[in-house]
Amino acid sequence: MTQNIWKEVVINPQEKTPLYKQISNQIELLVHDGQLKPGFRLPSERTMAKLLNVSRMTITLANEEMKMKGIVRSHQGSGTFILRGTRLKEKEVQLDNPVDFAYPTGEINHGMDEIMSLGQDQSLINLGGVGAAPEVHPGIEFSQCFAEHLRRNPVLLQLPSPTQGYEPLRLEMINWLKKVGVTAELNEIMMVSGAMQGLDLISRLFLKPGDFVIMEEPGFLAAADAFTATGAKILRITLDEEGIRLDSLENMLMQFPVKFIYVNPTFQNPTGITMSLERRKQLLHLAKKYGVFIVEDDPFSLLYYSEKPDPPIQTLGSDHVIYIQSFSKYLYPELRVAVLVASEGIIRHLSKIKQRVDLHSNNLTQIALHAYITGGLLETHIQKLRYGYAQRLKEVQLRVKASSFLHCQIPKGGVFLWCRIPKEVPAERLLEVAVKKGLTFVPGNWMSGVGLYDHHIRLAFTHPSHEGLKKGLDLISDAISAYKAYQF
Numbered sequence: 001m002t003q004n005i006w007k008e009v010v011i012n013p014q015e016k017t018p019l020y021k022q023i024s025n026q027i028e029l030l031v032h033d034g035q036l037k038p039g040f041r042l043p044s045e046r047t048m049a050k051l052l053n054v055s056r057m058t059i060t061l062a063n064e065e066m067k068m069k070g071i072v073r074s075h076q077g078s079g080t081f082i083l084r085g086t087r088l089k090e091k092e093v094q095l096d097n098p099v100d101f102a103y104p105t106g107e108i109n110h111g112m113d114e115i116m117s118l119g120q121d122q123s124l125i126n127l128g129g130v131g132a133a134p135e136v137h138p139g140i141e142f143s144q145c146f147a148e149h150l151r152r153n154p155v156l157l158q159l160p161s162p163t164q165g166y167e168p169l170r171l172e173m174i175n176w177l178k179k180v181g182v183t184a185e186l187n188e189i190m191m192v193s194g195a196m197q198g199l200d201l202i203s204r205l206f207l208k209p210g211d212f213v214i215m216e217e218p219g220f221l222a223a224a225d226a227f228t229a230t231g232a233k234i235l236r237i238t239l240d241e242e243g244i245r246l247d248s249l250e251n252m253l254m255q256f257p258v259k260f261i262y263v264n265p266t267f268q269n270p271t272g273i274t275m276s277l278e279r280r281k282q283l284l285h286l287a288k289k290y291g292v293f294i295v296e297d298d299p300f301s302l303l304y305y306s307e308k309p310d311p312p313i314q315t316l317g318s319d320h321v322i323y324i325q326s327f328s329k330y331l332y333p334e335l336r337v338a339v340l341v342a343s344e345g346i347i348r349h350l351s352k353i354k355q356r357v358d359l360h361s362n363n364l365t366q367i368a369l370h371a372y373i374t375g376g377l378l379e380t381h382i383q384k385l386r387y388g389y390a391q392r393l394k395e396v397q398l399r400v401k402a403s404s405f406l407h408c409q410i411p412k413g414g415v416f417l418w419c420r421i422p423k424e425v426p427a428e429r430l431l432e433v434a435v436k437k438g439l440t441f442v443p444g445n446w447m448s449g450v451g452l453y454d455h456h457i458r459l460a461f462t463h464p465s466h467e468g469l470k471k472g473l474d475l476i477s478d479a480i481s482a483y484k485a486y487q488f
């Protein structure tokens, strides 16, 4: 097998099919034609990227797709190999037919995979995912606090963990939640392994095939994945400057058996829009009128730049709201800790489901978070984040103003900037050019459930260093110019 075979893999950037799919489809054909034999080792991702003149990320995704289809198998350290032909045929039948799986992973959008895999590439300036930049990172303070706490209380490591969470942390949450105005009793509080687990548990409890969920358009893509994985359908509702539009929402509630309305009302992902108080009240009124729950995802409320936002919808009517506050954006996404607040009955059901998938959330990170909060350190850290992010946003605004290509909505808090790019530049294609230039962001259409926002991008401005941020923003304009000049 020679290098020449790769000349047969012809990719066309003008086609609608993403490049990685074009590559995996063509390699699949080469296998079927017998030109690539079982056991053949594919070139390394780096070499393949060079041979096909695409980014390494595109090859990683193509390999993942081929693994999913059962065409190749990877062995840690030794490479990626074509599977045996007979195996391939069997697998294809199963994998191409989602009926074989109860959980239709094939229908799940590839956006989260890409955000996470690009986020791991240290050579890229990361405006895609969220994390704290070096100057606002809790750094060694967090680990010292944890180490000191364990040194004084070694017995903590041997305590059994209840499913609802480490009890001292749950107790502390009663106080912590008051910062955003949420009042809850101990039996209405449960710790989960990140907001994502909360959303998954809620989906498992409420949704079955044929059910409907309402969510914002555009909205948090991983939440959409959790809902659709149950077989439920999502009804998308656009936003105006006050949040989700209620005229369309009531229409949907009248027509469909909706189970819950999922919203991220404060500094929304991806638009940064904050729902007005009046809208919050009206939304709750509609939820009560039609007897549906609101699932309120609130990971950003404390990250306001100057003015405190309106209180969560939960504070206006706790019976109809399941509230989730993640600590990923306040501390580290890697902690995988979030707090979920709901009625005692709902908490009981959710913890039964949690027991089946995760006996309890990681106790070490819960103990660490508890020590950090009770030491007053998280409060101080969040103040630092507010100031640091507000400064960063000023910097970003200056650069955005100087660019004739970017038109961005300026948020009053949170971590995202939602920007319109020229209409002749498709966001997904721009990402491919940007990755070659050393930058990543999230194309707007990944946040859409109805194929919109092809000419929008989401920029998370909290992660890179100060210098990286400036360079990253300049690179976006460079990538847009390059795209316009050469129409990649």
Ligand SMILES: Cc1ncc(COP(=O)(O)O)c(C=O)c1O
Pocket: 130, 193, 194, 195, 196, 197, 220, 264, 269, 297, 299, 326, 327, 328, 333, 336, 337, 338
């Ligand atoms: C609105 C929203 N909810 C939830 C999450 C995920 O939170 P966690 O890391 O706690 O799962 C994110 C992450 O970006 C988010 O933007």
